[in-house]
Amino acid sequence: MKTKKYIYTKITFFLGLILLTASSCDREISDEAVLATFSSTADVFIDSPVGLGSNFYFPYGGSKPTAWSVDEKEAYEGTASMRFDVPNGDDPNGNFAGAIFRIDGAGRDLSNYDALTFWVKASQGVTIGEFGFGEDFLENKYVATIQNTSVGTSWQKVIIPIPDASRLTQERGLFRYSAGTQGTNGSGYTFWVDELKFEKLGTIAQPRPQIIDGTEKSEQTFIGGVITLDGLNQIFNLGDGTEQKVTVAPNYFNFTSSSPSVATVDEKGKITVTGAGTTDITAQLNGLDAQGKYTLESLGDFTPAPTPTQNAANVISVFSDAYTNIAVDHYNGYWGGSTTQGQNDININGNEIINYKALNYVGVEFHINVPTVNASSMTNFHIDIQVQEDIGPGDFIRIGLQDIGADDTFGGGDDSNGSISIGGSNLTKGSWVSFDFKLSDFNGLANKANLGQIVLVTDATIQDVLVDNMYFYEIPTAPSVAAPTPTLPASDVISIFSDAYTNVAGTNLNPGWGQATVVTQETIAGNNTLKYTGLNYQGIEIGSAQDVTGMTHLHIDYFTTNSTSLNAFLISTGPVEKAKALAVPTNSGWVSLEIPLADFSPVNLADIIQMKFDGNGTIFLDNIYFHK
């Protein structure tokens, strides 16, 4: 045999001759047939693996790695077959069987074959999820898979048509499979595969490629949008008349955009939107037009929703690129009676957004196959909404939250829910509007430890909306981080209260002016901070009169989550005082404020003797200084 091999490789017509022989009677010669470039060996497993090398079996993550073996007691032909022991669904070592068979070495030239074929039988009648080839855990360029093969208890032949064999000139991924127990109530079973090989059957015909499962689909998006085409198949008619659908990797297709200035498509079927306008995405496979068309309307530039500013430590995010999201069941439950289309299917420059269309009501759910949300420590819910259509005065979007109670299931008498309605006048067509609701304002929501749904209801008054940044968050009553450390040189600063500078000596931070305010100093993240509890008013007597005419600004860092009114005053002898209103509350953490000293006119800046705050709530202050 060996001698024969080396002689034959020098003969020009060797390939044709050997294939002729191989397809007729003598299997062994083809096993040995190795061309100078890439092997066109047909056999993958006959009575043992053929030409796969030593390290060829690569299980899928989560599958039982020991599922595959060679069984010398079962064979369709010859002496052995491949045995696959599909584990029970609760097997701790992997709850399904699945792997690729990748040549440990150079790939094969399969361009003269039209199918991967094998014989299979199982220990019981089962439906096996996937059989295929072309997966190599490298680029996975030419994966082709048949789904849901019905396998009985006697040997039957399976044919996996090759979508376009001319692509397979050095293929390493010769076989792949995935088999679970979804159809057997979790009970494991065994199946055997024998005579696994590539063949030129000549009876596979009528190839019909498809994109989007042969349908026509239209969507709106924006510049920067990225869409990946799916539903890539090719249907063949087999020699026995069977219609066989093959799920096909995008690399088999050539994609075309009718307006490349609007969007381009790469070889992976990834569409990138680059301009405004409309384009049709179509495809060909091996010269045949694929059924199906994706029409994309780009609305032009996209303005993302404001980037959330809550500290991630205080957030439970359902849908935001700014945070790690919880696992959800879906962003659209397609509930009965709901007309709503769309889910998390728009991706603009890496920013996922939801576009709900034909919205009447829709549910985001996280309780079916994923844990509910324990929002016990959360205080607020945030959502960004951009309406894409004209808004009438009676239009509304009602945001509902559903808690399913301590029993962690619907019913049982412990469910509760509440909702808040946003009127049309609070929404703007074509612009993002951010909403921050207190959870306590969701009347009726008795519990928040087992939240399972966010529901949007418009009763079709508003039907086309973009949604982003749905998250629960906690507004802590005290800052968790220190105020930003000042960076100005001390020579440019007159400091009243800061760890970063030498403060004016002799300053009294709590003079007795008859105030109710309780003044304390707290160390927050190692930084001394001034805290006013129960503010009504509060003075600061500066240790000596300060001439700040050489300065330009008063700097104040402040933090409050519950104040609704806060003013800062400078006072000069007279007294002459002037208030400056500070925006409250500071929901997003410390606010660093630079107040131009001119704002305090007519206070005499050459003679600043006191400061004062008035308002309400609990206020944290730090880094009070004049600077230039």
Place this chain on the structure above:
Amino acid sequence: MNFINKNKSKLRLSIFAFAIILFSNCENGETQTVTTKSELVWADEFETDGAPDSNKWTFDIGDGTAQGIPGWGNNELQYYSDRPENIVVKNGMLHITANRETFMGSNYTSAKILTKGLYGTKYGRFEARIKLPWGKGLWPAFWMLGDDSNGTVTWPNIGEIDIMEYRGQQPTITHGSVHGPGYSGATPITKSYELTNDRFDTDFHIFGIEWGENYINYYVDDVLYNQITPADLPEGANWVFNSNQFYIILNMAVGGNFLENPGSNTVFPQTMIVDYVRVYK
């Protein structure tokens, strides 16, 4: 042998395919004498674009009701029309096309042409080069019926010779049959022929018979696959193929007793393409 087109196509094949052909011949064991009659006496080469040549062909129109056999006697689903969307000559070929459409009360349309009243003969070699359609429920045929002596003799006594019948759901198999008194309908004298590593819907194949006194030989391409003689008939049945003149029929039925009806995934339109029909003595 006179396989002009066959030889032409061979020239286009690679040496590899040539080797396969040699091999498959070899597998059959012996060299066959497939045909013996070579004097061309009638032909339609379908060289003139448009409707079929009215000097050679006539139409059957309708769903069979007007002929007294609704569903053409087989529960067929099509309405036969002579519209170009059902039958046309173009590019040197006859195209008979079955469409899924509502027309004259039927859900499918197709076409059927006959040489009845225009050409008929006894004995000879009848062959056609055809590319067949595919899909469940498609039933194309190339066949012949015996003259009915102005309606005085009825089927199956007139005799029927089916040179090619094909089920779209079995794209590798053709059937050759005769029907006569005592061997008609579901019990004809028949044999199937299956292609190896090939199918009937991806390229043209030659379907033919050579018919003489007390025999009908069936062939596909260069393979003689059956001979039917009076000895094959049921005990006491009459051989009705030695006296009558027969005319030629080309049609494509949709659904019916011979096969299943089309399914929702049967692809329409489907076309049977005929390169030529020839009769030799």
